Amino acid sequence: MLTQESAPKEERREPLRTTDLIFPSVSSQSSKVWSSIKRSALTVGNRLRSIEKDSISVISVKDAYNLPLVANERCGSWYVPPESKAGSAYFKSTDGHAGEWSFSLRRLNLQMLDIIEQHQGCVIVDSTRRGKSMPDALSKTVPIWCTVINRALFPDDATAHSLVTPPSVVSASEHAQITQRVEDFVAGFLSLPLDPAAMRMRISKPLKPLWVTPDSELPSLWRGHDHFHTIVLCTASCCSPGGEASDNGYVQGAADDSESWACGLTPILFWQSLHDLLNASEDDLPGMIRGIVQASHGRRDERAPVLVKPTSNIFIGSETNDNKWEAVITCSPPNTETASPNAAGPKRLHLEIGPGKIGSRQLRHELSKISAFVETLQTSQRPRILLTSTESNDHATGVALALLCLYIGQSGCWLGQRSAGNAVNKLFIKQRLSWIMASMPDASPSRATLQSVNAFLMG
Numbered sequence: 391m392l393t394q395e396s397a398p399k400e401e402r403r404e405p406l407r408t409t410d411l412i413f414p415s416v417s418s419q420s421s422k423v424w425s426s427i428k429r430s431a432l433t434v435g436n437r438l439r440s441i442e443k444d445s446i447s448v449i450s451v452k453d454a455y456n457l458p459l460v461a462n463e464r465c466g467s468w469y470v471p472p473e474s475k476a477g478s479a480y481f482k483s484t485d486g487h488a489g490e491w492s493f494s495l496r497r498l499n500l501q502m503l504d505i506i507e508q509h510q511g512c513v514i515v516d517s518t519r520r521g522k523s524m525p526d527a528l529s530k531t532v533p534i535w536c537t538v539i540n541r542a543l544f545p546d547d548a549t550a551h552s553l554v555t556p557p558s559v560v561s562a563s564e565h566a567q568i569t570q571r572v573e574d575f576v577a578g579f580l581s582l583p584l585d586p587a588a589m590r591m592r593i594s595k596p597l598k599p600l601w602v603t604p605d606s607e608l609p610s611l612w613r614g615h616d617h618f619h620t621i622v623l624c625t626a627s628c629c630s631p632g633g634e635a636s637d638n639g640y641v642q643g644a645a646d647d648s649e650s651w652a653c654g655l656t657p658i659l660f661w662q663s664l665h666d667l668l669n670a671s672e673d674d675l676p677g678m679i680r681g682i683v684q685a686s687h688g689r690r691d692e693r694a695p696v697l698v699k700p701t702s703n704i705f706i707g708s709e710t711n712d713n714k715w716e717a718v719i720t721c722s723p724p725n726t727e728t729a730s731p732n733a734a735g736p737k738r739l740h741l742e743i744g745p746g747k748i749g750s751r752q753l754r755h756e757l758s759k760i761s762a763f764v765e766t767l768q769t770s771q772r773p774r775i776l777l778t779s780t781e782s783n784d785h786a787t788g789v790a791l792a793l794l795c796l797y798i799g800q801s802g803c804w805l806g807q808r809s810a811g812n813a814v815n816k817l818f819i820k821q822r823l824s825w826i827m828a829s830m831p832d833a834s835p836s837r838a839t840l841q842s843v844n845a846f847l848m849g
Contacts, residue, residue, distance in 0.1 A: 486530030519643030700802030
């Protein structure tokens with residue numbers, strides 16, 4: 391029998407409160423309710439209305455600075471009416487992610503130089519979601535690009551060599567870490583077979599970024615800078631403190647990741663059908679969008695063939711009806727190529743490549759057909775070869791890259807046979823890719839396609 395002294399003491403406990411109780415079923419139901427609320431706020435209708443609202447802000451930026459709008463693809467094009475769109479840029483937020491800062495050698499954006507020079511600057515439009523004030527593409531990727539271009543093309547102008555980032559978004563520590571990498575970015579850019587002197591002829595002043603959000607006070611009169619071309623980096627979306635969606639149905643960065651919500655709708659189709667889409671009920675929208683998309687399928691996106699310089703015979707684009715091609719290489723799914731290889735006209739090679747990433751993986755094996763095909767072209771000193779895809783120019787760009795690495799000399803001349811002098815490695819492939827990107831800036835080959843080409847060439 392325990393005595394009073396030896397008995398264990400009872401711990402003093404606070405009285406149990408109702409708020410301390412956890413009812414799993416209630417917690418689960420609450421989670422489902424919040425998920426349902428979020429889904430209802432992120433409807434297609436709310437997204438389209440939010441895009442249209444944000445586009446009004448974008449147009450006001452264009453008017454305030456009297457500069458042309460350039461959409462940072464693919465998101466930016468949703469916010470820019472086609473009649474106001476001066477061009478496209480391809481700056482990825484991933485190149486501005488913390489610790490992963492980069493200057494992309496396959497997204498050079500050199501087409502921007504001509505637009506900037508003509509108008510003394512431009513407005514680059516993008517958006518972001520999840521409560522951020524601006525996307526990494528605008529706060530870091532484009533500033534890195536501006537700094538690299540300035541140092542490479544204006545090496546004697548020290549006033550233009552400093553990295554400029556928005557202090558409200560980029561910390562002093564991150565800014566310093568990016569600055570330490572800039573020289574390596576410049577060296578990588580100058581290692582490409584591009585002529586800095588020729589590029590310097592296209593741009594008369596260094597570049598300087600300036601940031602604008604929907605909360606910014608716009609100038610009543612803008613005169614620009616005497617020493618710099620101004621690159622206005624415009625975030626189209628308002629910053630929602632509660633996340634993507636707000637109580638009033640506004641969706642921040644509504645156009646982001648459009649593949650997951652747009653049901654095939656594209657920016658061009660959106661602006662063409664703007665009035666009908668914005669006035670449709672949420673229940674009617676899916677059917678209306680299906681009709682718009684289906685009607686557009688009959689209108690193929692034709693693109694005039696683009697010459698990949700410095701070659702004089704490699705082209706990427708849609709096939710034309712004339713007979714100026716000695717050879718046509720088509721990338722399309724099986725059973726879609728109807729032309730007979732023995733028919734009059736250009737010699738043809740059909741590479742059986744499906745859409746998307748699956749097709750990119752198939753590309754590696756289909757490229758093995760190229761060598762035998764090129765041997766049939768030996769009768770021509772410089773055969774004009776057209777590379778085309780039924781889905782997009784992604785796979786055709788991959789085939790063009792393989793041809794450039796295997797059959798084109800350093801000066802762009804046609805070799806007609808695999809050159810033992812072409813030491814194919816990653817740097818060599820990047821250099822050849824720069825020819826494509828300089829000639830066709832919106833080619834933007836996917837990572838999966840480039841991986842297949844690399845595997846084929848170096849495997």
